[in-house]
Amino acid sequence: MSSPRLRFAPSPTGSLHIGGVRTALYNWLWARKNRGQFLLRIEDTDLERSEERFTVDILGALKWLGLGWDEEPLYQSRRLDLYRAKAEALVAQGHAYWCTCTEADVEKMREAQMAAGKKPMYDRSCRDKNLPAPEAGDRAVVRLRIPQTGGVIEFQDLIRGPIAVAYEEIDDFVLIRSNGAPTYNLSVVIDDAESRVTHIVRGDDHINNTPKQIQLYRYLGLEAPKFAHLPMILGADKKKLSKRNAVTAVSAYRAEGYLPETVLNFLARLGWSHGDQEVFTLDEMVQFFDFDHVQRSGAVWNPEKLLWLNGEHIRRADPKRLAGIVAEDYADLFKAAGARLDRVMTPTGARLCGLVQPKVKLMKEMADQLVPLCMPAPVEVDASGLKWNKDPAVKAAVKNAVQHVTDAWEKRVSEATQTARAGTDTAWGTTPSLGDLGLTHADIEAFVKQSAEQFGVKAGDFISPMRLCVSGRAASASFFELVEVLPWDVVGPRLRKVQTL
Numbered sequence: 001m002s003s004p005r006l007r008f009a010p011s012p013t014g015s016l017h018i019g020g021v022r023t024a025l026y027n028w029l030w031a032r033k034n035r036g037q038f039l040l041r042i043e044d045t046d047l048e049r050s051e052e053r054f055t056v057d058i059l060g061a062l063k064w065l066g067l068g069w070d071e072e073p074l075y076q077s078r079r080l081d082l083y084r085a086k087a088e089a090l091v092a093q094g095h096a097y098w099c100t101c102t103e104a105d106v107e108k109m110r111e112a113q114m115a116a117g118k119k120p121m122y123d124r125s126c127r128d129k130n131l132p133a134p135e136a137g138d139r140a141v142v143r144l145r146i147p148q149t150g151g152v153i154e155f156q157d158l159i160r161g162p163i164a165v166a167y168e169e170i171d172d173f174v175l176i177r178s179n180g181a182p183t184y185n186l187s188v189v190i191d192d193a194e195s196r197v198t199h200i201v202r203g204d205d206h207i208n209n210t211p212k213q214i215q216l217y218r219y220l221g222l223e224a225p226k227f228a229h230l231p232m233i234l235g236a237d238k239k240k241l242s243k244r245n246a247v248t249a250v251s252a253y254r255a256e257g258y259l260p261e262t263v264l265n266f267l268a269r270l271g272w273s274h275g276d277q278e279v280f281t282l283d284e285m286v287q288f289f290d291f292d293h294v295q296r297s298g299a300v301w302n303p304e305k306l307l308w309l310n311g312e313h314i315r316r317a318d319p320k321r322l323a324g325i326v327a328e329d330y331a332d333l334f335k336a337a338g339a340r341l342d343r344v345m346t347p348t349g350a351r352l353c354g355l356v357q358p359k360v361k362l363m364k365e366m367a368d369q370l371v372p373l374c375m376p377a378p379v380e381v382d383a384s385g386l387k388w389n390k391d392p393a394v395k396a397a398v399k400n401a402v403q404h405v406t407d408a409w410e411k412r413v414s415e416a417t418q419t420a421r422a423g424t425d426t427a428w429g430t431t432p433s434l435g436d437l438g439l440t441h442a443d444i445e446a447f448v449k450q451s452a453e454q455f456g457v458k459a460g461d462f463i464s465p466m467r468l469c470v471s472g473r474a475a476s477a478s479f480f481e482l483v484e485v486l487p488w489d490v491v492g493p494r495l496r497k498v499q500t501l
């Protein structure tokens with residue numbers, strides 16, 4: 001068997017929809033799994049609703065997700081003459097015909113049929129008139145001549161199994177509209193045939209189009225590809241996923257702090273399963289994906305699971321890569337706060353991401369933790385939540401204890417720097433971190449606990465103000481680890497700030 005060719009065919013009438021990503025993903029997975037091709041086609045024949053900015057958004061979102069495509073994308077708007085020529089050839093062969101019924105005529109037919117309890121369809125009144133192509137200025141459409149009786153169109157859906165539709169059920173549908181534009185059913189078949197697409201994987205909202213498309217393949221003398229129709233994605237309200245019940249633009253998930261692998265993993269599991277496994281790498285998805293384990297019923301969107309999954313993927317990611325994401329996606333946040341973005345893309349920045357990594361479920365939260373850590377000067381903090389505020393004696397004792405540890409560490413640093421021991425990360429200043437001097441977070445913790453005892457303060461009361469001043473946040477990565485990793489230039493002045501609270 002030659003290698004399969006699949007495609008994703010979005011219409012650029014809006015930004016890339018999260019449901020569209022699942023369609024793209026399943027196509028992409030099958031192509032990659034079988035060493036085939038994944039093609040991209042922009043279905044922009046609706047010249048009024050299609051916009052260049054949406055194409056840019058779609059291509060950008062696919063790149064962000066890592067769903068790369070093979071070959072040049074095909075733009076349908078550049079092929080309008082071809083579709084028309086193909087439709088005219090079908091007319092010449094007797095497989096299609098010109099129809100001059102107006103939209104109002106067709107509407108009347110439909111109403112009458114519905115009133116008679118029948119399926120509303122075009123009544124085929126122009127079918128045998130053998131009308132010529134319209135003169136300039138006249139309006140007419142091209143319709144496909146579906147055989148009238150005695151036949152069925154059958155296909156084996158890779159997800160739903162065998163499907164059969166009788167000819168009587170299929171309308172003589174329009175191929176070319178009265179404005180000269182091709183319909184979706186025409187252009188999709190011409191392009192899939194020309195691109196030698198072998199598998200069409202798309203939402204089951206298209207299932208009624210498939211018999212029509214198969215008939216077109218027959219008239220064109222071509223073998224139809226295989227079809228797989230994916231179950232709808234439903235919102236929590238069990239209605240079709242839309243802007244009304246969910247955030248649908250992929251770009252919004254990126255801005256919120258989801259990793260691309262989370263989005264792909266979540267969408268892969270939305271309708272497909274591999275045993276009980278929930279967390280997949282991209283390679284695992286490629287390896288395990290199959291159509292046999294795609295469910296037929298609608299799959300319900302679950303934002304809590306998405307958030308949980310993102311935490312899982314953040315924990316599995318390389319901290320250096322996370323630092324890169326913070327720098328790329330949250331530059332504005334740093335700028336607005338006056339934090340130094342250059343500090344993120346350093347070995348210290350990556351280590352800080354590693355410390356924050358277990359604590360967050362969104363990259364936005366990671367950025368929010370990194371901003372105060374990357375401020376050039378001690379940050380303003382809100383000390384009102386500290387327990388010591390209830391008891392001035394406790395507060396005084398804690399301040400003494402903080403003074404004690406700060407002085408001890410500072411002494412150590414200044415001794416080391418006299419023997420020309422410089423920091424390792426110049427974007428952060430010239431002093432070393434306590435870690436550079438050989439202290440581990442366990443040493444730091446032991447010293448803090450010992451000092452707490454010495455000054456008769458509870459460890460919690462002692463650590464909270466230091467954490468607040470060093471991290472700029474009431475909840476942060478491990479205080480001891482932060483103190484190990486951050487250069488003393490950063491830690492020292494922040495610890496001294498505790499005295500001013």
Ligand code: GLU
Nearest residue numbers: 009010011043188202206
């Ligand atoms: N442009 C169509 C859509 O977005 C493509 C459907 C198909 O894959 O055939 O629904």
